[in-house]
Amino acid sequence: MNTLQTFFLIFTRVASFIVIVPGFSYKGMPAISKIMLSVGLALAVYPGQQELATVLTPFVFGLFIIKEALLGLAIGFVVQLIFSAIEMAGQFVDFQVGFSMGSQYDPSLGIQVSNYGRLYYWLSILLFFLTNLHHTTIRVFVRSFDDLPITQTSYNYLGTEGIVQMIGFIFESAILLAIPLMIVALLSELVLGLISRTVPQINVLILGMPMKILVSLIFMFFFLPTLISNIGAFMPKIVEMMSEFMYALGTD
Numbered sequence: 001m002n003t004l005q006t007f008f009l010i011f012t013r014v015a016s017f018i019v020i021v022p023g024f025s026y027k028g029m030p031a032i033s034k035i036m037l038s039v040g041l042a043l044a045v046y047p048g049q050q051e052l053a054t055v056l057t058p059f060v061f062g063l064f065i066i067k068e069a070l071l072g073l074a075i076g077f078v079v080q081l082i083f084s085a086i087e088m089a090g091q092f093v094d095f096q097v098g099f100s101m102g103s104q105y106d107p108s109l110g111i112q113v114s115n116y117g118r119l120y121y122w123l124s125i126l127l128f129f130l131t132n133l134h135h136t137t138i139r140v141f142v143r144s145f146d147d148l149p150i151t152q153t154s155y156n157y158l159g160t161e162g163i164v165q166m167i168g169f170i171f172e173s174a175i176l177l178a179i180p181l182m183i184v185a186l187l188s189e190l191v192l193g194l195i196s197r198t199v200p201q202i203n204v205l206i207l208g209m210p211m212k213i214l215v216s217l218i219f220m221f222f223f224l225p226t227l228i229s230n231i232g233a234f235m236p237k238i239v240e241m242m243s244e245f246m247y248a249l250g251t252d
Helices: 002-020 031-048 058-097 115-130 133-147 159-198 204-234 237-249
Strands: 104-106 111-113
Touching: 002 031, 002 058, 002 133, 031 133, 058 115, 058 133, 058 159, 058 204, 058 237, 115 133, 115 204, 133 237, 159 204, 159 237
Parallel strands: none
Antiparallel strands: 104 111
């Protein structure tokens, strides 16, 4: 019985992680595929874990299930933050260019997205798999069972300062990824302002939106290799943040 309980606790953490991590939690992916992926990963993790010493009562076992689910969601949320930073960068560009007014519901993501936000997000997903970062992410997650065993019941408090630093880093990274096209959009508005002062007959309100969109698309074409390089350099932060989070959460 304790063998079954041990496996189910491992499966709970794995399934919670898979459900929230972009790339694995794609809404178009069949639920049975996610379950089988979670079961397969749990079976791979199980042999290296120490079984529960005794059979837990239903109440205590339920508390352990909640603990493992929260742990899996927390570690997965750290991974999701990196993708959110990249998508946020695209949304900053959308807002500056004017695409944010044309945002629409994306059933694959389950949120309201616009053009550049969707482009940045799918570029990050593409690099996540092309660079085999998904293998490294799973490897670091599996290590969480050594750093944070299923039998552990007490954890360190991360503190408000650590959470604020993490969120601040996400916003900073989003702005750095978006700033080239944001500058292009701002310069376009500056040019439009000069045109309106020079030729008052031109209706800048009508001309401004198509011009900013056209200019941003042209510069996006030239900036695309640099953008891919910047996103590729930023993505390994997934491993770093996961490791730091698990180290901070664990106890001696």
